[in-house]
Amino acid sequence: MCGIVGYLDKTAAGDGNIGSVLLAMLNALACRGPDSAGVALFGDHPPHQFVAQVKLGDNGDDAGRAREIRVIAEKFGAHEFAQTGAYLRFVFGETDNLKPFITEIEAAGKDVEVVSVGRRLEIVKQVGSPTRLEQTFGISGFLGKHGIGQTRLSTESVVDLSHSQPFWGHGYPDLAIVHNGHITNYHQLRRRYEQTGIHFYTENDSEVVAIFLAGKLREGADLRAAMQSMITELDGSFSCLVATDSALGFVKDTFSFKPLVFAETDDFVAVATEEIAIRGAIQGDFTVREGQAKEVRVWQR
Amino acid sequence: MSELQNSGIFAPRVIEEIQAKAESGLYSIRGFGTLRERRWATFDDLTFLPCSLTRIPLEGYREKCSTKTVLGTRFAKKPIELDIPVMITGMSWGALSLNAKVSLAKGAAAAGSSNTTGDGGMLKAERENSRTLIYEVLPSRYGINIHDMRMADAIELTIGQGAKPGTGGLLLGSKVSDRIAQQRDLPIGVDQRSPARHPDFLGPDDMIIKVEELREATDWQVPIFIKLGASRVYDDVKLAAKAGADVIVVDGMEGGTGASPAIFQEHTGLPTLAAVCEARAALQDIGLYGEVQLIIAGGIRDGVDAAKAIALGADACYIGTASLIALNCNKPIYEEDYRAIGAAPHACHHCHTGRCPVGITTQDPELMKRLEVEQAAERVRNLLQVMTLEIQMLARSCGKSDVHHLEPEDMAALTIEASAICGIPLVGTRKVFGS
Amino acid sequence: MAEIDAMGRTTREINNAIRQLVAESCKEITVRNPGARHNLAVAVLEDVHIRVAGSAGYYCGGLIDRASIEIEGSAGWGLAESMLSGTVRVHGSAGSGAAAAIRGGTVVIHGDAAARLGVSMKGGTVIVAGNCGYMAGFMGQKGTVIVCGDAGEAFADSMYATVCYVGGKIGNLGTDAVVAPMEPGEAEQLEKTLNSYLPKSLRSSKPAAADFKKVVAGRKLWNFDKREWRIWQEAL
Numbered sequence: 001m002c003g004i005v006g007y008l009d010k011t012a013a014g015d016g017n018i019g020s021v022l023l024a025m026l027n028a029l030a031c032r033g034p035d036s037a038g039v040a041l042f043g044d045h046p047p048h049q050f051v052a053q054v055k056l057g058d059n060g061d062d063a064g065r066a067r068e069i070r071v072i073a074e075k076f077g078a079h080e081f082a083q084t085g086a087y088l089r090f091v092f093g094e095t096d097n098l099k100p101f102i103t104e105i106e107a108a109g110k111d112v113e114v115v116s117v118g119r120r121l122e123i124v125k126q127v128g129s130p131t132r133l134e135q136t137f138g139i140s141g142f143l144g145k146h147g148i149g150q151t152r153l154s155t156e157s158v159v160d161l162s163h164s165q166p167f168w169g170h171g172y173p174d175l176a177i178v179h180n181g182h183i184t185n186y187h188q189l190r191r192r193y194e195q196t197g198i199h200f201y202t203e204n205d206s207e208v209v210a211i212f213l214a215g216k217l218r219e220g221a222d223l224r225a226a227m228q229s230m231i232t233e234l235d236g237s238f239s240c241l242v243a244t245d246s247a248l249g250f251v252k253d254t255f256s257f258k259p260l261v262f263a264e265t266d267d268f269v270a271v272a273t274e275e276i277a278i279r280g281a282i283q284g285d286f287t288v289r290e291g292q293a294k295e296v297r298v299w300q301r
Numbered sequence: 302m303s304e305l306q307n308s309g310i311f312a313p314r315v316i317e318e319i320q321a322k323a324e325s326g327l328y329s330i331r332g333f334g335t336l337r338e339r340r341w342a343t344f345d346d347l348t349f350l351p352c353s354l355t356r357i358p359l360e361g362y363r364e365k366c367s368t369k370t371v372l373g374t375r376f377a378k379k380p381i382e383l384d385i386p387v388m389i390t391g392m393s394w395g396a397l398s399l400n401a402k403v404s405l406a407k408g409a410a411a412a413g414s415s416n417t418t419g420d421g422g423m424l425k426a427e428r429e430n431s432r433t434l435i436y437e438v439l440p441s442r443y444g445i446n447i448h449d450m451r452m453a454d455a456i457e458l459t460i461g462q463g464a465k466p467g468t469g470g471l472l473l474g475s476k477v478s479d480r481i482a483q484q485r486d487l488p489i490g491v492d493q494r495s496p497a498r499h500p501d502f503l504g505p506d507d508m509i510i511k512v513e514e515l516r517e518a519t520d521w522q523v524p525i526f527i528k529l530g531a532s533r534v535y536d537d538v539k540l541a542a543k544a545g546a547d548v549i550v551v552d553g554m555e556g557g558t559g560a561s562p563a564i565f566q567e568h569t570g571l572p573t574l575a576a577v578c579e580a581r582a583a584l585q586d587i588g589l590y591g592e593v594q595l596i597i598a599g600g601i602r603d604g605v606d607a608a609k610a611i612a613l614g615a616d617a618c619y620i621g622t623a624s625l626i627a628l629n630c631n632k633p634i635y636e637e638d639y640r641a642i643g644a645a646p647h648a649c650h651h652c653h654t655g656r657c658p659v660g661i662t663t664q665d666p667e668l669m670k671r672l673e674v675e676q677a678a679e680r681v682r683n684l685l686q687v688m689t690l691e692i693q694m695l696a697r698s699c700g701k702s703d704v705h706h707l708e709p710e711d712m713a714a715l716t717i718e719a720s721a722i723c724g725i726p727l728v729g730t731r732k733v734f735g736s
Numbered sequence: 737m738a739e740i741d742a743m744g745r746t747t748r749e750i751n752n753a754i755r756q757l758v759a760e761s762c763k764e765i766t767v768r769n770p771g772a773r774h775n776l777a778v779a780v781l782e783d784v785h786i787r788v789a790g791s792a793g794y795y796c797g798g799l800i801d802r803a804s805i806e807i808e809g810s811a812g813w814g815l816a817e818s819m820l821s822g823t824v825r826v827h828g829s830a831g832s833g834a835a836a837a838i839r840g841g842t843v844v845i846h847g848d849a850a851a852r853l854g855v856s857m858k859g860g861t862v863i864v865a866g867n868c869g870y871m872a873g874f875m876g877q878k879g880t881v882i883v884c885g886d887a888g889e890a891f892a893d894s895m896y897a898t899v900c901y902v903g904g905k906i907g908n909l910g911t912d913a914v915v916a917p918m919e920p921g922e923a924e925q926l927e928k929t930l931n932s933y934l935p936k937s938l939r940s941s942k943p944a945a946a947d948f949k950k951v952v953a954g955r956k957l958w959n960f961d962k963r964e965w966r967i968w969q970e971a972l
Contacts, residue, residue, distance in 0.1 A: 256851035256870050257503050275772035288810050289829040290850035293870035442837035445818050447799040486858035486877045491958040500836035500855040501814030510774045514795045518779035
């Protein structure tokens, strides 16, 4: 259980300070979730390339692991390597099929995980508070126009890096989700996905939301339709924020079990579990309202 | 000679139930709690290992064995201090008669212990007659009154109870008398269904804010308890502790109820033995064992059950059914009245009918007269005091000068399941099974 | 008239400041920069008017008796929960569970209400000038729910004796909820209530009281022994 946040800068000017806005929003919610914090940020990068964030694993030798993975990644044209904490970030050639890349990178170790890939998307998440996230990654300096984030109180999953949010729609570039609530038909859905060869990295029910949406988008559904189908196909409680390279949206479950408020002006859209997160990050005279049961909203950049 | 043989699966009782459902189109509602023969690990599967050569027992009477119990030390300005580690749990006025509620209050006070309100708010007579009174805030919010709340010694935020976790309460129309209806703001004679969920918070993250509200409402003075029906105990206890509870109450499957669907009482929730072990493990794993107090409930019958629960990690126990039995529940008196409701002494779980032959779970003034308050209060006091003596006797025999010093290591498991559940060696093996 | 600046202060400090002022017989208090904090003005038990100059978080005005709270922004979940008497007004919108379990008093929401408006109400009145969301009036026992705009789905589900009025459309009726005709004089009473509590500018854009639909419990769930199987199957 946790607090989620999202922000989209509608203005044309500037590079956007999504990092600092999300950090301020997360800090305002920190009492909800001291166990882990994470963000999915969408920056602007040169075309035809992907950014990858790879988790180096839990064996303690991050530098050694980074070297191994670098060798593998270079086969895919990777360059601009940067290691921060347990993450290795690099850039490589855009491709239609990420499977070989993911398979080879993750073969480097049992606990190696490709955390995100996208033209714009970068996910960083770790154990500890938003303040600690900022200390490790300096996210307040990240330039971009939209993003989502989450700060979490651990419930049933182990508190570790992979089990934090946001979750990447694994294998589908630029798709990220954050979820507040509990999917009660998670195990059933997971078993069906696993039958088709999809791998789950955690025991966290939120992961299935990302897998579900990635599946729908691959089948050709547009984002709104994919989020709409969550309402009938996922059981339990959810307020979810979904982001792609060009969109930000939210969906609420049938029973409006989890809070989610939003504000929209000509300049921005802000969404969060509580209004306190929005007021803590954005000054000005605007109204905030709660989403309704079964409501889906998508904003395009 | 051939004998008549009953089917093990379609036993006589099962045949009756199926046929009753076929006739009525209704599912069964009754009171009391699980009636199933307990084939799962219970406190009876543990035995104490008193002192022999390696440890020295305390003499009875002369060598003190303290029973003082303090609850709510984590955040509250005024933790509650009890003379004994056995308390009376929340049972509603509505499910119980006024005489029953007053008797429990007086009896608990006389024993130096606490009483708890129940679904329906606080009775004036309850506050007047209680030494320490815990105020329950349930999903229904019947009778919730800020002024009463501020007169309580602790607030118990109830998420669920052991007899029927995951569902709300039920008071059938015949017990919704004029006075009950008024207290609960309901039409007279109508079945009262309590909601399964609280109206203004739905998850542990919102509950954090609710706990803060209750503290603001009571000036941060009194302890806040969170009460859980034993289901996913390990996770729930961690969440309740993280939500800021001073005390966590875990109510096991063997807990009682005035009325609820039979299937809930029989087939939901964890047995109390398993619940106390999971609860302690949860607190240990988040480093709050000893800081957050634990109250265990659910079929505690005597000082032995209580001592074992304390040894496994509880700071105190609630009793419900046992206290009603002390009041005269199931006593062999007024026997034709038991028969009139389809029961018999020692086989009565018909609280839901409102026709309790001994005046406990009824709103009928004539029946209630059969429960004479002063005598009943004395019986409650006696039970609490004897239970305390039993705990002390066992604690002394294990070399403890304080009942709260009882530990899991003071016991051995009589069965493999109990060994696995409690992490205690199986008798004769020195081995813990299932670890 | 006293002011409290909430900037940089905890809810506990702010509420203590409120209590201090109330103890000094202050009758008007303004809280500036509330930042949508939770639990503001909880358990205020005196006749005092508190203005929240901005948004409030959860449980604003919860457990109050006699006080009057006015929120200029929006409110989070559980607005005025378990209020005994008094008035709580919000100029913006309210989150889920607005007027949850209130026992008396009046809650007025100028904007919209989210899910579970008036859930488990035991008395009092809640008025929403805008629309309300899912399952308004759920298990309402007594009191009145008035929605001038549209009501969401499962409206007035599983109620006891709460009476609801809707000026706009009803998404769908909840379990055991029925539309009933108003009694003689009831429309006039409703009109009086609306005029008393809604500012003129807001009232004028809403329907006439006589055009509101009245919704009450159908009473089919009131006793377990009634064999309306389909109703029970849906309800349980």
